[in-house]
Amino acid sequence: MDKRQENSPRRATLRDVARAAGVSHQTVSRAINDKGEIDPETRRRVLETARQLHYRPSRYARGLVRPGLVTVGLIVPDVVNPFFPEFIAGVIQAADAQDWQVIVASTESDRRRELPLVRSLGRQVDAVAGYISHTDAELAPYAEGLPLVIVERGPEPSLNGTVRVDLAAGVRAAVAHLVERGHRRIGMIDCESVCDPHVRRLTFLAAAAEHGLPVGEEWIARGAQSMDGGAKVFAALHAAHPDMTAVFAFNDLVAIGAMREARQRGLRVPEDCAIVGFDGLSIGELLDPPLSTVHIDKRRLGELAMEQIQALLAGEAPTPAVLPPTLLVRGTT
Amino acid sequence: MDKRQENSPRRATLRDVARAAGVSHQTVSRAINDKGEIDPETRRRVLETARQLHYRPSRYARGLVRPGLVTVGLIVPDVVNPFFPEFIAGVIQAADAQDWQVIVASTESDRRRELPLVRSLGRQVDAVAGYISHTDAELAPYAEGLPLVIVERGPEPSLNGTVRVDLAAGVRAAVAHLVERGHRRIGMIDCESVCDPHVRRLTFLAAAAEHGLPVGEEWIARGAQSMDGGAKVFAALHAAHPDMTAVFAFNDLVAIGAMREARQRGLRVPEDCAIVGFDGLSIGELLDPPLSTVHIDKRRLGELAMEQIQALLAGEAPTPAVLPPTLLVRGTT
DNA sequence: TTGTATGCGTTATCAT
DNA sequence: ATGATAACGCATACAA
Numbered sequence: 230m231d232k233r234q235e236n237s238p239r240r241a242t243l244r245d246v247a248r249a250a251g252v253s254h255q256t257v258s259r260a261i262n263d264k265g266e267i268d269p270e271t272r273r274r275v276l277e278t279a280r281q282l283h284y285r286p287s288r289y290a291r292g293l294v295r296p297g298l299v300t301v302g303l304i305v306p307d308v309v310n311p312f313f314p315e316f317i318a319g320v321i322q323a324a325d326a327q328d329w330q331v332i333v334a335s336t337e338s339d340r341r342r343e344l345p346l347v348r349s350l351g352r353q354v355d356a357v358a359g360y361i362s363h364t365d366a367e368l369a370p371y372a373e374g375l376p377l378v379i380v381e382r383g384p385e386p387s388l389n390g391t392v393r394v395d396l397a398a399g400v401r402a403a404v405a406h407l408v409e410r411g412h413r414r415i416g417m418i419d420c421e422s423v424c425d426p427h428v429r430r431l432t433f434l435a436a437a438a439e440h441g442l443p444v445g446e447e448w449i450a451r452g453a454q455s456m457d458g459g460a461k462v463f464a465a466l467h468a469a470h471p472d473m474t475a476v477f478a479f480n481d482l483v484a485i486g487a488m489r490e491a492r493q494r495g496l497r498v499p500e501d502c503a504i505v506g507f508d509g510l511s512i513g514e515l516l517d518p519p520l521s522t523v524h525i526d527k528r529r530l531g532e533l534a535m536e537q538i539q540a541l542l543a544g545e546a547p548t549p550a551v552l553p554p555t556l557l558v559r560g561t562t
Numbered sequence: 563m564d565k566r567q568e569n570s571p572r573r574a575t576l577r578d579v580a581r582a583a584g585v586s587h588q589t590v591s592r593a594i595n596d597k598g599e600i601d602p603e604t605r606r607r608v609l610e611t612a613r614q615l616h617y618r619p620s621r622y623a624r625g626l627v628r629p630g631l632v633t634v635g636l637i638v639p640d641v642v643n644p645f646f647p648e649f650i651a652g653v654i655q656a657a658d659a660q661d662w663q664v665i666v667a668s669t670e671s672d673r674r675r676e677l678p679l680v681r682s683l684g685r686q687v688d689a690v691a692g693y694i695s696h697t698d699a700e701l702a703p704y705a706e707g708l709p710l711v712i713v714e715r716g717p718e719p720s721l722n723g724t725v726r727v728d729l730a731a732g733v734r735a736a737v738a739h740l741v742e743r744g745h746r747r748i749g750m751i752d753c754e755s756v757c758d759p760h761v762r763r764l765t766f767l768a769a770a771a772e773h774g775l776p777v778g779e780e781w782i783a784r785g786a787q788s789m790d791g792g793a794k795v796f797a798a799l800h801a802a803h804p805d806m807t808a809v810f811a812f813n814d815l816v817a818i819g820a821m822r823e824a825r826q827r828g829l830r831v832p833e834d835c836a837i838v839g840f841d842g843l844s845i846g847e848l849l850d851p852p853l854s855t856v857h858i859d860k861r862r863l864g865e866l867a868m869e870q871i872q873a874l875l876a877g878e879a880p881t882p883a884v885l886p887p888t889l890l891v892r893g894t895t
Numbered sequence: 896t897t898g899t900a901t902g903c904g905t906t907a908t909c910a911t
Numbered sequence: 912a913t914g915a916t917a918a919c920g921c922a923t924a925c926a927a
Contacts (some may be wrong), residue, residue: 322670334654
């Protein structure tokens with residue numbers, strides 16, 4: 230599995246330099262690390278031969294003898310999906326604040342890569358955080374003693390660190406907002422998702438009931454998590470309920486698809502049909518009109534993950550972090 | 563500068579486990595690494611005590627005695643700017659293909675962080691690649707012997723690995739396309755940039771001249787690299803040249819701003835004013851109409867960077883890589 | 896100012 | 912099947 234460094238013409242070591250320069254390896258060490266107590270001339274000579282030999286200190290040997298930098302591994306399903314860069318940025322920023330390093334790895338949305346990745350990455354770092362869909366039990370044999378923070382998995386308890394978004398609160402906020410705007414016939418575009426199997430849908434139904442809306446299962450349709458999926462589902466909903474005045478979408482991507490489809494069908498947004506997305510992607514801002522959405526502070530999510538890691542590394546059992554999303558009213562409602 | 567791992571209650575070592583389990587450290591090593599030649603019962607017992615002691619192998623000690631995994635450092639100015647995630651993805655993907663790891667670091671667009679970052683990151687990895695604005699000379703003292711790949715710096719030669727986009731070709735393609743579409747009065751929105759001080763502007767002027775367009779310096783205005791900047795510059799250009807029928811923008815972000823401003827002024831895009839961006843961000847696809855642009859294959863850019871690193875690591879002097887962009891005609895022209 | 900000796904935590908070799 | 916011993920490359924205390 231692990232491809233190793235070409236050990237072609239073995240890298241020069243401190244002793245190689247010492248030999249070539251006619252001094253002891255200790256002197257070379259002094260020169261390299263810029264310690265005092267060394268003749269400037271010797272220093273110069275040593276540094277010169279080091280350069281010629283392409284000497285570079287071994288990070289392993291150094292790490293062994295000095296307290297090592299903390300390095301955390303970060304696992305995301307996809308680096309390009311606009312949701313994750315901000316999350317990654319949050320992690321890197323929080324890590325950076327303590328001079329920690331972050332190794333970013335992607336599963337490329339392939340669940341089968343997750344476990345092996347946790348293992349191999351785990352060997353190289355002090356802790357791992359990320360979007361991991363496997364259960365604690367499945368994880369255990371791959372994460373022997375590894376401090377682990379799992380982002381966005383259901384509310385079930387876990388031995389690992391945990392960060393999640395309060396999806397239900399977000400859904401309620403969206404529905405309440407639409408109702409306030411006078412909407413009663415609200416459709417929902419649902420999607421399949423590992424992270425959220427049913428929370429959005431069930432909460433939507435509950436909220437609709439609480440507000441006394443004439444809305445039930447038949448106002449929910451499910452499709453792929455993509456612009457195209459959103460467009461298709463919107464078409465289906467609109468066909469089934471021509472009197473629908475608003476749509477709540479699983480996330481911003483499908484919301485954008487729905488918006489485009491609505492336009493295709495001659496509907497004005499938001500006049501004829503309001504749309505609320507979920508995630509709060511910054512690209513929603515670029516649309517015309519900009520997309521109203523349930524905003525998740527993805528940077529903060531990353532920070533919270535790092536706080537969990539910090540606690541874990543300090544030997545504490547971190548309390549699960551829950552991030553409440555906020556309604557972001559822009560132009561589509 | 564470096565914050566180290568809390569060396570609180572010193573981590574358990576192989577020998578600690580050995581002592582606790584009443585065996586030699588070698589036996590523990592066998593158990594941990596699942597080597598054969600060990601009594602299953604001993605194995606079980608050792609693993610158990612290891613778990614109790616929260617034993618985790620030191621990656622440094624391991625790296626020292628095994629040929630190490632290749633780890634490369636990646637420096638970008640910003641993780642969130644939609645240009646970079648795709649580039650990062652390309653790097654990670656190419657690295658992953660050889661089981662290399664990638665440490666991602668961001669300068670947060672702060673040029674002053676670059677040099678220290680190169681040094682500290684360089685100590686932790688086998689090679690570094692990224693957007694680095696400093697010259698070879700400035701870099702030298704911070705990159706002692708470090709294999710380094712610099713992305714997107716001018717065509718001046720370098721001792722380091724080099725990857726860049728053929729900006730001039732992109733500009734020419736954009737202008738040629740607009741001319742083909744019948745445009746002659748073409749404006750340009752320019753921006754300040756570390757990577758490209760003048761290439762876009764000068765090439766634009768040259769291309770305009772070659773095509774015999776009635777366009778000179780006065781058709782170019784410069785602003786901030788943001789949507790707002792794009793909007794403002796468009797406004798200025800439009801005011802100065804009401805007969806302008808097309809705009810070539812420094813990048814997609816300002817193009818989007820220009821597009822919005824054009825609409826504000828009652829212009830239809832592309833009927834009244836065509837717009838061409840630069841970068842080929844995927845968000846351009848979401849606009850209505852989708853943005854025509856000079857597309858840069860950012861994933862490929864990342865791959866090329868990794869190829870340079872590979873060459874460097876193999877001791878070869880890599881030839882600079884140049885990536886030609888391609889015109890992507892969507893809806894705004 | 897410079898060199899010698901020791902140890903960091905692991906794996907590998909060779910006994911037993 | 913298990914254990915003793917020697918590396919790996921570096922830094923550090925101590926001696927010269």
